[in-house]
Amino acid sequence: xxxxxxxxxxxxxxxxxxxxxxxxxxxxxxxxxxxxxxxxxxxxxxxxxxxxxxxxxxxxxxxxxxxxxxxxxxxxxxxxxxxxxxxxxxxxxxxxxxxxxxxxxxxxxxxxxxxxxxxxxxxxxxxxxxxxxxxxxxxxxxxxxxxxxxxxxxxxxxxxxxxxxxxxxxxxxxxxxxxxxxxxxxxxxxxxxxxxxxxxxxxxxxxxxxxxxxxxxxxxxxxxxxxxxxxxxxxxxxxxxxxxxxxxxxxxxxxxxxxxxxxxxxxxxxxxxxxxxxxxxxxxxxxxxxxxxxxxxxxxxxxxxxxxxxxxxxxxxxxxxxxxxxxxxxxxxxxxxxxxxxxxxxxxxxxxxxxxxxxxxxxxxxxxxxxxxxxxxxxxxxxxxxxxxxxxxxxxxxxxxxxxxxxxxxxxxxxxxxxxxxxxxxxxxxxxxxxxxxxxxxxxxxxxx
Amino acid sequence: xxxxxxxxxxxxxxxxxxxxxxxxxxxxxxxxxxxxxxxxxxxxxxxxxxxxxxxxxxxxx
Numbered sequence: 001x002x003x004x005x006x007x008x009x010x011x012x013x014x015x016x017x018x019x020x021x022x023x024x025x026x027x028x029x030x031x032x033x034x035x036x037x038x039x040x041x042x043x044x045x046x047x048x049x050x051x052x053x054x055x056x057x058x059x060x061x062x063x064x065x066x067x068x069x070x071x072x073x074x075x076x077x078x079x080x081x082x083x084x085x086x087x088x089x090x091x092x093x094x095x096x097x098x099x100x101x102x103x104x105x106x107x108x109x110x111x112x113x114x115x116x117x118x119x120x121x122x123x124x125x126x127x128x129x130x131x132x133x134x135x136x137x138x139x140x141x142x143x144x145x146x147x148x149x150x151x152x153x154x155x156x157x158x159x160x161x162x163x164x165x166x167x168x169x170x171x172x173x174x175x176x177x178x179x180x181x182x183x184x185x186x187x188x189x190x191x192x193x194x195x196x197x198x199x200x201x202x203x204x205x206x207x208x209x210x211x212x213x214x215x216x217x218x219x220x221x222x223x224x225x226x227x228x229x230x231x232x233x234x235x236x237x238x239x240x241x242x243x244x245x246x247x248x249x250x251x252x253x254x255x256x257x258x259x260x261x262x263x264x265x266x267x268x269x270x271x272x273x274x275x276x277x278x279x280x281x282x283x284x285x286x287x288x289x290x291x292x293x294x295x296x297x298x299x300x301x302x303x304x305x306x307x308x309x310x311x312x313x314x315x316x317x318x319x320x321x322x323x324x325x326x327x328x329x330x331x332x333x334x335x336x337x338x339x340x341x342x343x344x345x346x347x348x349x350x351x352x353x354x355x356x357x358x359x360x361x362x363x364x365x366x367x368x369x370x371x372x373x374x375x376x377x378x379x380x381x382x383x384x385x386x387x388x389x390x391x392x393x394x395x396x397x398x399x400x401x402x403x404x405x406x407x408x409x410x411x412x413x414x415x416x417x418x419x420x421x422x423x424x425x426x427x428x429x430x431x432x433x434x435x436x437x438x439x440x441x442x443x444x445x446x447x448x449x
Numbered sequence: 450x451x452x453x454x455x456x457x458x459x460x461x462x463x464x465x466x467x468x469x470x471x472x473x474x475x476x477x478x479x480x481x482x483x484x485x486x487x488x489x490x491x492x493x494x495x496x497x498x499x500x501x502x503x504x505x506x507x508x509x510x
Contacts, residue, residue: 012462012463012466012492013488013491014463014466014467014470014488014489014491014492015462015466017470017484017485017488018466018469018470018473021473052462054455054458054459054462057455057459081462082458082459082461082462082465083458083461083462102465103461103462103465103466103469104465104468104469105469106469107469107472264475264476
């Protein structure tokens with residue numbers, strides 16, 4: 001986000017210091033009296049100004065006189081004053097100020113003001129969002145994202161659902177850019193870490209907190225101070241981690257590993273998962289209290305197969321600064337008929353491959369070489385033997401056997417490393433050890449025969 | 450605008466700033482903390498002076 005140019009007009013040094021802290025990340029200028037403020041407004045180029053009404057002991061509320069001067073320069077004028085009589089407030093608005101705040105709650109007021117300013121400005125940039133930031137021509141997706149952006153400036157947590165490769169991270173970044181928050185966008189994929197590593201990544205650690213902690217390291221929660229914390233794949237988080245994170249979200253404070261003092265961070269949470277949320281809740285994988293804390297509003301992104309009108313705009317965007325492609329009609333039809341199980345990510349991969357190739361004219365043959373219509377892996381393929389077993393002994397038995405085979409196969413591929421199995425298959429320790437326990441019993445049974 | 454009104458207004462303004470600064474103080478790095486404490490002390494003294502002024506004004510009425 002580009003820095004906003006802000007003028008703070010206040011004679012109180014402490015008040016200016018507080019606003020400077022709350023406007024960290026923006027370009028801030030100060031004026032302590034009417035004359036210097038007027039000079040700066042007339043000669044400078046500011047996006048917003050914060051005006052105190054009483055500028056000095058002998059001043060006669062000259063802040064009011066500065067409002068029309070700022071407004072005439074197109075500056076978004078905000079009054080922040082403890083002089084909040086009804087008459088004063090009416091007069092300030094009549095003179096053209098956009099917002100009037102009583103001093104004393106700068107932290108949340110400033111964030112809201114910046115966000116509202118950006119949102120007002122977004123109207124001018126709205127056309128660009130769907131052409132450059134989140135490319136879609138699909139009316140329902142556009143409508144949903146436009147609605148979601150209205151909540152971007154609020155502190156409300158947002159949950160994004162959708163299959164892999166549908167743009168959850170892109171949308172999260174877009175929401176952060178429109179939030180008015182001055183801190184960073186910090187992302188973490190919860191499925192990519194074991195529980196111990198996830199805790200270290202999120203909360204940070206002090207040097208010596210554990211064997212490999214060779215230096216003190218800031219965690220993602222600290223990095224996201226005044227910004228946005230994006231938790232991808234929250235379904236992969238253990239109950240224990242959900243509890244710890246819930247506490248940090250509620251209290252905005254936490255202890256890094258090995259620390260005896262708490263750290264504070266004002267972060268906003270956006271989370272995402274490709275899993276079925278209802279299923280995560282009913283199966284108990286997601287704690288309900290944690291879910292309540294990460295879900296203020298929910299946005300569900302459609303798979304690419306349900307918005308095929310986006311395929312060619314996306315291809316156009318992906319080839320913006322590289323070799324341009326031309327598709328023969330049969331190739332176009334094939335692309336439109338494909339189910340795109342990998343969604344936008346799969347399409348990007350396809351574009352990267354064909355642009356790297358020698359041909360700019362894309363034929364059906366080239367498309368078929370790189371995309372197979374049945375690329376989507378079947379979630380449930382079963383043999384006749386499994387089907388017969390299910391009929392004879394019940395479905396539960398087949399499912400248990402299927403789970404056990406997958407787990408044992410994965411353990412073999414990972415050379416016996418259980419941590420890798422837990423991470424790759426996203427299963428609980430209890431399930432893994434239950435399968436291994438049954439395996440050992442089977443082996444013992446065999447040796448006793 | 451009467452002087453008493455201005456004094457009331459300024460006391461409100463400065464006490465609000467003091468409260469905000471107190472909330473930010475804990476999170477500041479040490480160098481910034483010292484600067485903030487100096488400003489807070491000056492503001493606290495301003496409040497004391499204003500209260501004295503207000504008291505005199507009340508005694509005159």
